[in-house]
Amino acid sequence: MKQGESTDSPQIECIGVTKRFGGTVALDEVSVKIERGTVHAIVGENGAGKSTLGKAIAGVHAPDEGSIRLDGVEVDLKSPHIALKHSITMVAQELSLLPGRSVLENVYLGIEAGRGPFLNAAEDLRRYHDLVEQHGLSLDPNAQVGNLSVAEQQKVEILRALARDAQIIIMDEPTARLSSDEAKSLVTTVRHLSKRGVTVVFVSHFLDEVLEVADNITVMRNGQVIRTGPAALESKASLIEGMVGRSLDSAFPPRRGVPESAAPVLELDRLSREGAFEDVSFTIRAGEIVVLAGLVGSGRSEIARAVFGADRPTSGSMKLNGVNHSPRSPKQAIASGIGMIPEARRDQALFMQRTVGDNISLAHLDKYTSTGIVRGGTESAAAAGAAADVSLTGGTITSMMNELSGGNQQKSIFARWLISTPKLLIADEPTRGVDVGAKLGIYELIVRLAEEGLAMLIVSSEIEEVLGIAHRVLVMRQGRLVGELDGANATDTDVMELAFGLEAA
Ligand SMILES: Nc1ncnc2c1ncn2[C@@H]1O[C@H](COP(=O)(O)OP(=O)(O)OP(=O)(O)O)[C@@H](O)[C@H]1O
Ligand SMILES: [Mg+2]
Numbered sequence: 001m002k003q004g005e006s007t008d009s010p011q012i013e014c015i016g017v018t019k020r021f022g023g024t025v026a027l028d029e030v031s032v033k034i035e036r037g038t039v040h041a042i043v044g045e046n047g048a049g050k051s052t053l054g055k056a057i058a059g060v061h062a063p064d065e066g067s068i069r070l071d072g073v074e075v076d077l078k079s080p081h082i083a084l085k086h087s088i089t090m091v092a093q094e095l096s097l098l099p100g101r102s103v104l105e106n107v108y109l110g111i112e113a114g115r116g117p118f119l120n121a122a123e124d125l126r127r128y129h130d131l132v133e134q135h136g137l138s139l140d141p142n143a144q145v146g147n148l149s150v151a152e153q154q155k156v157e158i159l160r161a162l163a164r165d166a167q168i169i170i171m172d173e174p175t176a177r178l179s180s181d182e183a184k185s186l187v188t189t190v191r192h193l194s195k196r197g198v199t200v201v202f203v204s205h206f207l208d209e210v211l212e213v214a215d216n217i218t219v220m221r222n223g224q225v226i227r228t229g230p231a232a233l234e235s236k237a238s239l240i241e242g243m244v245g246r247s248l249d250s251a252f253p254p255r256r257g258v259p260e261s262a263a264p265v266l267e268l269d270r271l272s273r274e275g276a277f278e279d280v281s282f283t284i285r286a287g288e289i290v291v292l293a294g295l296v297g298s299g300r301s302e303i304a305r306a307v308f309g310a311d312r313p314t315s316g317s318m319k320l321n322g323v324n325h326s327p328r329s330p331k332q333a334i335a336s337g338i339g340m341i342p343e344a345r346r347d348q349a350l351f352m353q354r355t356v357g358d359n360i361s362l363a364h365l366d367k368y369t370s371t372g373i374v375r376g377g378t379e380s381a382a383a384a385g386a387a388a389d390v391s392l393t394g395g396t397i398t399s400m401m402n403e404l405s406g407g408n409q410q411k412s413i414f415a416r417w418l419i420s421t422p423k424l425l426i427a428d429e430p431t432r433g434v435d436v437g438a439k440l441g442i443y444e445l446i447v448r449l450a451e452e453g454l455a456m457l458i459v460s461s462e463i464e465e466v467l468g469i470a471h472r473v474l475v476m477r478q479g480r481l482v483g484e485l486d487g488a489n490a491t492d493t494d495v496m497e498l499a500f501g502l503e504a505a
Pocket of ligand 2: 050051052093172405406407
C-alpha cells in the first residue's frame with residue numbers, strides 16, 4: 001500500500017454524477033463504488049448509460065454535475081490524457097485505430113520507447129512480444145491494421161490498453177467482436193489482470209460472461225444505477241429483471257414451416273473464392289431463415305460478402321430468383337433486391353455525421369424521389385415508421401447517428417431494410433451489441449419478415465439463440481460446408497461438433 005492511500009476508500013467512487021446530451025439525461029445522479037483489483041461489470045439495456053459512465057471515468061466526457069474520487073481524493077478527469085496520468089485507460093465500444101499503421105505502431109502510439117527522432121522500434125517490438133506472450137492474444141505486429149478483420153482489430157484495441165500498464169482499464173463490450181475461443185481467452189486475461197491488482201470495469205451484454213468474470217455487478221436502467229452487488233448473488237434472470245424492470249418472457253416467436261411450394265430465392269452452385277471458401281452449394285427459398293454457422297474465419301462472412309457483391313467469387317455460380325446473379329458491387333446487389341446488415345456497422349454501414357432518418361433512408365432514396373429530389377415528407381414518415389418498428393430508443397429520426405448508443409445504431413440498420421423490401425436479406429451477426437430485450441425484438445422482426453416471404457441468410461455465432469428461429473443451419477469449417485441441420489431439432493452441441501470437426505465418423 002502506497003503512502004496516503006486509505007484502506008477504506010474505494011479506488012473509484014462516482015458521487016451523484018449527471019451527464020446530459022442536449023435533452024437526454026445519459027447519467028442521472030449515478031453513484032457507484034469500484035474496489036481496487038476487482039472486475040466490476042456494468043450491465044443494462046441499450047442506451048442505459050453504460051458507455052457514458054465508462055467515458056466519464058476515462059476522461060472522455062466531463063460530468064455536468066457530481067464528482068469522481070480516486071482513492072478518496074476528488075479528481076478532475078478533463079481528458080483521456082489526464083485520466084491516463086491517473087493510470088486509467090479505456091477500450092472503447094467503437095474501434096478507434098489508425099488503419100494505415102501497423103499493429104505495433106497502433107499499440108504503442110504515444111507511448112513509444114525512446115524520444116522524438118530516436119524512437120526505438122526494436123524495443124517496442126521486444127515489449128510487444130512480451131505483452132502478447134503474457135496475455136495469449138497473438139497477432140502479427142507488422143500487419144497493417146486496416147487489413148485486419150474486425151475481431152483482430154478488437155484485439156489491437158485490447159493490447160493497446162494492456163500496453164499502457166494502466167491500473168484501471170475500462171472495457172466497453174470487449175468481446176462483442178471476438179470468437180468464443182478468443183472471448184474465453186480475454187476473460188482469462190481479465191482475471192489475471194485483477195489478480196495482479198488491476199481494476200477492470202467490464203461492460204458487456206453477454207450475461208453468462210459477466211457472471212463468470214465479475215466480482216461485482218452494477219445494473220443500470222435509464223441513466224440510473226438500480227443496484228451494485230456481488231456477482232455471486234446475481235443470476236441471469238435477476239440481472240435481466242434489474243435491467244428491464246420486469247421479468248422477461250424469453251420465448252421465441254413460434255416457428256412456421258416453409259411451404260413446399262416456396263420458390264428458391266438464392267441458389268449457390270459450387271461457389272468458390274480462393275482463400276476464403278470452396279465449392280459451396282445451397283438454396284434458400286422464399287420465407288426461409290437459413291443460418292450460416294461456424295467458427296470465426298470459417299468462411300461465413302466471406303460467403304455473405306460474395307452474395308452481396310462486395311467480393312467476387314473465383315468460380316461457381318449464383319442465381320437470384322432464378323436468374324444469373326453475379327453482382328460487381330453492393331450497389332448492383334441492392335438494385336437486384338438484396339439487403340445487407342454487415343458485422344462492422346460503424347465502418348461499413350452507417351454515416352455517423354448524418355441523421356438517423358437519413359441513415360434509414362439511404363439505401364433506397366430513389367424510392368422517394370421522382371425527379372431526383374428527395375421529398376422530405378414521405379421519406380421521413382417511412383423512416384419514422386421503420387424506427388418505431390425496430391423499437392429505436394434514445395433518439396428520433398432527426399438525431400445524429402453518433403448520438404445513438406451502440407445497440408440503437410444496430411437497430412437503425414435493420415430499420416433501413418424494413419422500408420426497402422428486398423427479396424433476400426443478409427444479416428451478419430445481427431444481434432451483436434444489442435441488449436436482451438431488443439434481441440428478442442430483432443428475432444421477432446426476422447421471423448415476421450420471413451413470414452412476409454423474405455428469404456433470410458443469417459451469419460451468427462449466438463447459436464443457442466438463433467436455433468430458436470432458424471429453419472436450417474448450414475455449418476462451415478475451413479471454407480467448406482460440412483453439414484446441414486434442421487433448425488427445429490438441432491442443438492448447440494450438434495452445431496459446435498460440426499464446426500470443430502468432432503462429429504462421430
Ligand atoms: N455523444 C452523444 N450525443 C448525444 N447523445 C448521446 C451521446 N452519447 C450517448 N448519448 C445518449 O445517451 C444515452 C446513453 O448512451 P450510452 O451510449 O451510454 O448507452 P449504453 O448503455 O452504452 O448503450 P449500448 O448498450 O447500446 O451501447 C443514450 O440515450 C444515447 O443516445
Ligand atoms: Mg455502449
